[in-house]
Amino acid sequence: MIYVEGKDRDQSFITSLNDMIAKDSPARIIDKFVDVCDLDELGFNLNYSELGRPPYDPAMMSMLYLYGYYTGIRSSRKLERETQINVEVMWLMSGLKPDFKTIAEFRRRNHDGLNNLFHKFNSLCNEWGLIGGKLVAVDGTKIKASNNKKNNFSKAKLEQRLQSIDEYLKELDEEDKIELATEETTARKEKRKALEERRATYEGYKEQLDESGENEISIVDPDARLMGNNRGGVDMAYNIQSAVDSKHHLIVDYEVTMNPSDHHQLSNMVKKVQSRFKLKKFTVLADKGYYNGKDLEKVKKLKVKAIVSRQKPSNPKGQPSDFHTDKFIYDLDADNYTCPMGKSLHPHNKKTAKRRAFYNKTACRDCPNLDKCTTGERKYRTITRGAYSDIYHETDRTFKENIELYKLRQQIVEHPFGTVKRAMNGHYFLLRTKEKVSGEVALLFLGYNLKRVINILGFEEIMKRLEAFSARISTFFEKLFLILIGPKFIG
Numbered sequence: 001m002i003y004v005e006g007k008d009r010d011q012s013f014i015t016s017l018n019d020m021i022a023k024d025s026p027a028r029i030i031d032k033f034v035d036v037c038d039l040d041e042l043g044f045n046l047n048y049s050e051l052g053r054p055p056y057d058p059a060m061m062s063m064l065y066l067y068g069y070y071t072g073i074r075s076s077r078k079l080e081r082e083t084q085i086n087v088e089v090m091w092l093m094s095g096l097k098p099d100f101k102t103i104a105e106f107r108r109r110n111h112d113g114l115n116n117l118f119h120k121f122n123s124l125c126n127e128w129g130l131i132g133g134k135l136v137a138v139d140g141t142k143i144k145a146s147n148n149k150k151n152n153f154s155k156a157k158l159e160q161r162l163q164s165i166d167e168y169l170k171e172l173d174e175e176d177k178i179e180l181a182t183e184e185t186t187a188r189k190e191k192r193k194a195l196e197e198r199r200a201t202y203e204g205y206k207e208q209l210d211e212s213g214e215n216e217i218s219i220v221d222p223d224a225r226l227m228g229n230n231r232g233g234v235d236m237a238y239n240i241q242s243a244v245d246s247k248h249h250l251i252v253d254y255e256v257t258m259n260p261s262d263h264h265q266l267s268n269m270v271k272k273v274q275s276r277f278k279l280k281k282f283t284v285l286a287d288k289g290y291y292n293g294k295d296l297e298k299v300k301k302l303k304v305k306a307i308v309s310r311q312k313p314s315n316p317k318g319q320p321s322d323f324h325t326d327k328f329i330y331d332l333d334a335d336n337y338t339c340p341m342g343k344s345l346h347p348h349n350k351k352t353a354k355r356r357a358f359y360n361k362t363a364c365r366d367c368p369n370l371d372k373c374t375t376g377e378r379k380y381r382t383i384t385r386g387a388y389s390d391i392y393h394e395t396d397r398t399f400k401e402n403i404e405l406y407k408l409r410q411q412i413v414e415h416p417f418g419t420v421k422r423a424m425n426g427h428y429f430l431l432r433t434k435e436k437v438s439g440e441v442a443l444l445f446l447g448y449n450l451k452r453v454i455n456i457l458g459f460e461e462i463m464k465r466l467e468a469f470s471a472r473i474s475t476f477f478e479k480l481f482l483i484l485i486g487p488k489f490i491g
Contacts, residue, residue, distance in 0.1 A: 028463065032466045032467070056106075064079055067092060069444055074443075111436050118445055130248050131277065136273055136283070136285070138241065138243050138285070140240060141242075143426065143427065144236065146429050146430055151218060153209075153217050158206050162202050169195055169199075205219075224237065253269065265290065270299055270304050285408065285412070286307075287309050293388020293389075294388060297391050305398065306395065307402045309399060310396050312326075335347060339363075345359050354386070355385070355387070356385045426444045
């Protein structure tokens with residue numbers, strides 16, 4: 001049998017790293033993008049000690065991490081390995097092989113710079129017309145923190161632990177009344193000491209909770225919180241808010257939050273998008289998790305059209321659906337409700353009251369469906385209208401008028417999360433604390449946006465645009481140099 005033969009492994013041959021990677025390798029785009037960025041201006045930490053060995057170029061380290069997150073390689077140890085075996089990484093790093101500690105330290109120190117690097121790429125995308133700025137979808141996802149549930153304590157959990165220790169100490173006190181062997185007594189003393197130390201630790205955690213006003217404390221990652229996952233359980237996690245533009249499904253902004261709920265997050269994301277892209281008006285899509293009156297009012301004041309699905313109102317168990325609260329229709333002009341039987345419920349509070357009660361005792365008394373409509377002791381149905389009922393009413397109307405537009409929400413905003421978690425291995429964090437996690441999010445979302453832009457424009461087009469941007473910067477600084485320095489030479 002004749003096979004294709006390779007070269008002799010001992011044979012020397014001349015080539016270059018540049019010749020060993022594909023002409024359309026994404027590494028070339030990463031290299032060019034980082035090259036056009038002023039890392040000092042973006043806030044990268046460039047102040048290293050002058051003692052010892054010279055530091056690695058922040059540009060190279062940024063390229064290493066961007067390539068890593070782009071390909072789903074996030075571990076500093078694995079990135080160290082890539083510098084030894086991956087030709088594309090060797091090319092990016094010009095053959096340098098920093099150890100994993102150096103690699104990890106760069107990511108830990110430069111969360112601000114990485115955040116700004118993400119926004120720098122987005123500003124280019126906006127300049128290239130890839131961001132529409134007309135329709136934005138907002139959603140949150142829980143990503144597991146670098147922390148274990150056992151390292152998280154609530155007040156109730158601490159009380160339970162303290163009670164258990166107290167009971168154990170009481171048992172030891174009872175045993176002390178019985179004469180035992182010296183060895184056993186010594187063992188009990190050591191056990192007692194350990195329990196008392198643990199008790200003091202838990203008491204310290206309680207004091208921290210009291211001082212902070214928080215409901216829980218995390219020992220390993222102080223910013224992580226217990227949050228529900230899609231498996232019906234809970235994890236130590238962060239709630240990552242993202243705003244995705246509808247034109248090309250690019251992530252235009254994000255926020256790392258410690259709140260398990262999406263309540264009060266919509267207005268913040270709207271403000272970030274407005275500020276970032278100098279937008280005055282656009283439409284935002286969000287699911288029922290963002291259905292919060294106070295926050296919806298803030299969005300309205302920002303002059304942004306919010307299409308938010310409604311949360312189902314709570315109704316008494318066993319009550320027929322025909323008599324649920326949402327079947328009572330409010331008339332803004334008449335300032336009354338119409339019940340499912342066509343009767344009017346009138347207000348019994350001033351319009352300025354924070355909570356207003358609407359009812360009609362006479363109509364309810366003669367209604368054949370009273371028992372189905374209300375189960376309370378009062379023999380009439382009351383509808384309460386709160387301080388944010390008007391904004392809820394307006395939001396519900398807007399949602400009904402734009403149902404077809406709302407249906408786009410899922411495909412706009414959930415596609416990026418799926419790609420980040422599955423294709424890019426971004427279903428957990430490696431770093432701890434909110435600010436450092438934000439740097440990881442920046443890398444994940446920048447990697448995702450880079451994939452999208454390469455798919456949209458293609459290799460040649462994106463390289464051409466980066467080259468044009470680079471040339472524009474060079475021309476600008478040349479002109480600035482001539483303005484500031486030129487006259488001295490002319491003179």
